[in-house]
Amino acid sequence: MSTFPSSLPPRARLRARVAAGCLTTALALTLTACGGSDGGSDDGKAADAAPGPSALDGAKNAVTVTLWHGLGGPAGQALQNEIDAFNKANAGKIVVKASFQGSYADAIAKYTSAIRSGGTPSVMISNDITSGYLRDAGQTVSAQDMAAANPKDLDLDKLRPAARNYYTADGKLLAVPLNTSMPLLYVNDKLLDRAKVDRSTLGTLTGVAEAARKVHAALPDVKGIDQPLDGWWFEQLTAAAGVPYCTPDNGRKSGGATALSLTSAAQRSAFGIMAKLYTDGVGLDTGDDGNAALSAFAAGKTAMMFNSSGAIGGLTEAGMKGYSALPYPLSGSPSTAGAAIGGAAMWVDRAGHSAAEQVAGWKLVSYLASPEAQERFAKASGYAPINTDVDNSSTWKAFLAQHEPYAVLGKQFADTPATTATSGCLSGAMPGVREAVVPEMQQAFSGKKSIDSALKAAQDAATAKIKDYREQAGQ
Amino acid sequence: MTRRHAASLLRWLWLGAVVVVVAFPVYATVVTALLPPTDVAAGRLVPRPDRLTLDNVRTVLGTAPLAQQYLVSVAVTALQAAAQLTTAALAAYALVFPRWRGRGVAFALVLATLAFPGESLVIPNFQLVSGLGLRDTVLGIVIPYLAAGYAVFLLRQAFLALPREVWEAARMDGCGDLRALVLVVLPMARPQLVTAAMWCALSAWNGYFWPLLITDSPQRRTIQVGLAQLVVDQVTAPAVIYAGTLLVLLPTLLLVLFGQRFLVRGLAARVTT
Numbered sequence: 242m243s244t245f246p247s248s249l250p251p252r253a254r255l256r257a258r259v260a261a262g263c264l265t266t267a268l269a270l271t272l273t274a275c276g277g278s279d280g281g282s283d284d285g286k287a288a289d290a291a292p293g294p295s296a297l298d299g300a301k302n303a304v305t306v307t308l309w310h311g312l313g314g315p316a317g318q319a320l321q322n323e324i325d326a327f328n329k330a331n332a333g334k335i336v337v338k339a340s341f342q343g344s345y346a347d348a349i350a351k352y353t354s355a356i357r358s359g360g361t362p363s364v365m366i367s368n369d370i371t372s373g374y375l376r377d378a379g380q381t382v383s384a385q386d387m388a389a390a391n392p393k394d395l396d397l398d399k400l401r402p403a404a405r406n407y408y409t410a411d412g413k414l415l416a417v418p419l420n421t422s423m424p425l426l427y428v429n430d431k432l433l434d435r436a437k438v439d440r441s442t443l444g445t446l447t448g449v450a451e452a453a454r455k456v457h458a459a460l461p462d463v464k465g466i467d468q469p470l471d472g473w474w475f476e477q478l479t480a481a482a483g484v485p486y487c488t489p490d491n492g493r494k495s496g497g498a499t500a501l502s503l504t505s506a507a508q509r510s511a512f513g514i515m516a517k518l519y520t521d522g523v524g525l526d527t528g529d530d531g532n533a534a535l536s537a538f539a540a541g542k543t544a545m546m547f548n549s550s551g552a553i554g555g556l557t558e559a560g561m562k563g564y565s566a567l568p569y570p571l572s573g574s575p576s577t578a579g580a581a582i583g584g585a586a587m588w589v590d591r592a593g594h595s596a597a598e599q600v601a602g603w604k605l606v607s608y609l610a611s612p613e614a615q616e617r618f619a620k621a622s623g624y625a626p627i628n629t630d631v632d633n634s635s636t637w638k639a640f641l642a643q644h645e646p647y648a649v650l651g652k653q654f655a656d657t658p659a660t661t662a663t664s665g666c667l668s669g670a671m672p673g674v675r676e677a678v679v680p681e682m683q684q685a686f687s688g689k690k691s692i693d694s695a696l697k698a699a700q701d702a703a704t705a706k707i708k709d710y711r712e713q714a715g716q
Numbered sequence: 717m718t719r720r721h722a723a724s725l726l727r728w729l730w731l732g733a734v735v736v737v738v739a740f741p742v743y744a745t746v747v748t749a750l751l752p753p754t755d756v757a758a759g760r761l762v763p764r765p766d767r768l769t770l771d772n773v774r775t776v777l778g779t780a781p782l783a784q785q786y787l788v789s790v791a792v793t794a795l796q797a798a799a800q801l802t803t804a805a806l807a808a809y810a811l812v813f814p815r816w817r818g819r820g821v822a823f824a825l826v827l828a829t830l831a832f833p834g835e836s837l838v839i840p841n842f843q844l845v846s847g848l849g850l851r852d853t854v855l856g857i858v859i860p861y862l863a864a865g866y867a868v869f870l871l872r873q874a875f876l877a878l879p880r881e882v883w884e885a886a887r888m889d890g891c892g893d894l895r896a897l898v899l900v901v902l903p904m905a906r907p908q909l910v911t912a913a914m915w916c917a918l919s920a921w922n923g924y925f926w927p928l929l930i931t932d933s934p935q936r937r938t939i940q941v942g943l944a945q946l947v948v949d950q951v952t953a954p955a956v957i958y959a960g961t962l963l964v965l966l967p968t969l970l971l972v973l974f975g976q977r978f979l980v981r982g983l984a985a986r987v988t989t
Contacts, residue, residue: 313948
């Protein structure tokens, strides 16, 4: 999710950047070390066959499962509650020890260190953009294999297609999503009514841009729109245009991503529309901080806002009433275009972990992805449930009836087509790609650089990052 | 107004501006930590004395592992600073007083360690400490930092400024190297010794990334790691976060307030040497 890192205070964000730098430095060494081993079941790279239920049945003592995560606040507490319930239900058989590891960037840096010393956790919860790296590190067993070997546990067909799509490569599900967010359009109802904006036009990016101009023209003290200018949003504009962010095929096929794409006609058009709003003074520049964008919207400084679904909770805390959440607008064809998800997924580690531990870890993953746990977790944390069976729950339906924005989020999540464009870019270089893209885009949005030269510069810098990464990883 | 008065006025204005810039974050932290959450939400930064409260501090201390993490930080700081000071004093003594071939090269190597960013050493350190079986222990947090190049540099410069004759006289009177260091050299370099001790203590107290990496259990983590979690957990209660920050800041503030005499003198002595 994009709001997580940007909601951190400056000091923590500096730490996150340091950790990201550390991770980049460590990548070459780690991936080279991983690549050098073709491994057995307990050592080196993951082998093919996943362990089944008999591995856990044969364990003499209770199996300890360690879990690392970067979830704090209500989501962290909700996760701990679920783990406590799991431990109670599996007393004497499985003991889960969960440990908060700082931000997602801190957690993945620690994981990278642990690979080299063989001390990875049994289950790692890591955020969306680390998926490519975790796949390349080769420490984990795929969710697809674990599900096939343990048919009585999680049924992968119950996972929401858009979320499943994000964590799939070569047709194989790598990890099971736990917490999922999506981008949404938030509108201030009163301001839109005063400017006489027709809501039915807000389904497309051009419609939103026209509405933003209309608001600013009718109410000069109010800006039309704001959004956090961080990396997630340029990925969203691309997915909503229906084109891949990295080529070929968003890195989903064998061989992986080799370059970033930012200069396709569809992207040029979508990025250009947004950048022009900012250079014309219709958009409000609140920097890369999701909370700053939220505060400006809550204070009525802008009539509309693009923000993560995580902002629903923030708007409630800010005491904002009289707003609506709408689906993220598209600029491409609805059959291929849509929003990409954010959030984090659960990876089961194999290298250095016994078969019993892997199966116990999979039982935990299955429990956390079950409809009951997902419903409780979603209610407490504000993330969208990833298990489609939650839709049939009467208590969930009652919850959605009382919380309209979550119903919009749920509908968008269910309606998003599982296509190459909406799967987002899968590359181990994604943290570096964001670092390369954001400054260029910020210059384009502030008018310091033309959109074409910024897109070209960002594309070149990010492609160089992908090439460096591939070289270091021996791909 | 004479030119001298104008210059003096400008200097005071400049000093005033610097003081405001430096002191405001500290002031905001202290005030926010001691105000009720409603006042914080209203953006009140000038407190009414009758509304000051210790509730936020109590909430922080009531958050399960934070008090324990405070003790871990105290232990880490004491161990690490004492070890760094000891190794630095021994190394600086060896680099300054006895004459031996290659001590210039040895000092250059010590200085070279300052050029490595700490993050690049994280993975080898992680492997070493895990290999020693010290993961998730206080000793594991401390062990890669038993020596610090900067402290060696600071004390070497201090020792160079001391009159060599005093050391020679002590040696001629039959004083051994260790006694000469403890009884003759260190007492003469007290200001710089205090400066080095403060630097070592502050860097140990403020450590974040390494303690986070090498520990897993909440009760074995340092207060800086606990504070990071507090920030995420209490994102809707800034007053509680500030109260936590105040508790973490307090030892640093006290150290600087009481030690500033030595800090300034020690650093100035290093510069002028």
